[in-house]
Amino acid sequence: MPVDLEKWIVRKKVFWSRIWEDLEIGYLDRDLLPLLIELNLRPYTYTLSSCSGRIILVDSVKPWARKGTNVIFKKHAPITHEELVRVTREPCAEALWLIVSGPIIHASTASLKEAGELLRVARRAGFKHSGVLSMHKVKGIIVEMLTGIKAIHIIKKGEEFITPVSELSKVVAVANELLEDAKEALKRLVNEVRSSRPERLDSFIIRDLQRKQHFSIF
Template structure:
């Protein structure tokens, strides 16, 4: 069945206005902006949300309670051991976690064929957790996600369970993961022209 998104142009116009405001308010990860611009320049796609991936230190009442959690440190780039230690020293109560999250993009597609084309491209470039998140005439949404992730408990209620040497090791691993998924984002940006070429071939 040839499934397509109704009112696609209107939805894209609203999304682009929302993105413009977010850019003005500096709420978009800077290193992902060129990729967003290229994606949104394609006539059959537009982005609805994005994160370029991050390393963070978080304090939470219990794991998974995002609503009541607090960032003690958050970086969308490689991080130094001293930066992480500075964040760790802020810990007072609840659980203390060191986290790595891979990039995530939500992209609306005009047709199912467009959605599948983007999905296949993303998976082929290493975004193995990508999927088609929503399928209807109102919305065809592709979620682009990679596999890199770390969830490391560091302490609780002001008590640190690990030493500086251990933190040095996990920071090194986290930076390796970050370099890996940032490279995947760059490859995706460089290969988006394949989507445009495929669309022109079908018209």
């Protein structure tokens, strides 16, 4: 099933302009920006919702559940002991989980060849769980770039502490150390994508970056 390139390019422009709207309203995960630019410079790739790596605290029966999960805290940067202690003092309905996640990047490509190229680049950067999620005529071929970087640690089960308050500073140190690995993986990916640039870059993106005076990135 080939992708309808004309319609795909319209979508690329929409998603590209959303990045800059999100940046303006403070909604963008800023650590992602260099990678998003680098990927969108490829004529046959655009980026979708992605994450640079983060630490979250959720109150839920199962840490992976969407329904009934209450995200109490979210940060794309190291956390402090005080931040964690503050959350653990709040009442907990189900269980309190601390989750460190590595980067997760979603992109759409206009061809299987380009999807295969992204998967090879991602794998070279250590994103070993990367894959093509789905294929659509208009939405394009959806690629997920994913590492194995993850920690999902239970702190409380209801009101009972499984990780005692006295040990929380150690948990913070471990979580921040793992997050550092996440951010390093992201840098490896930016470097791999940059060193695998196609001969021709997307002229629309280049011109738009020039307008935005981000030209310095070249």
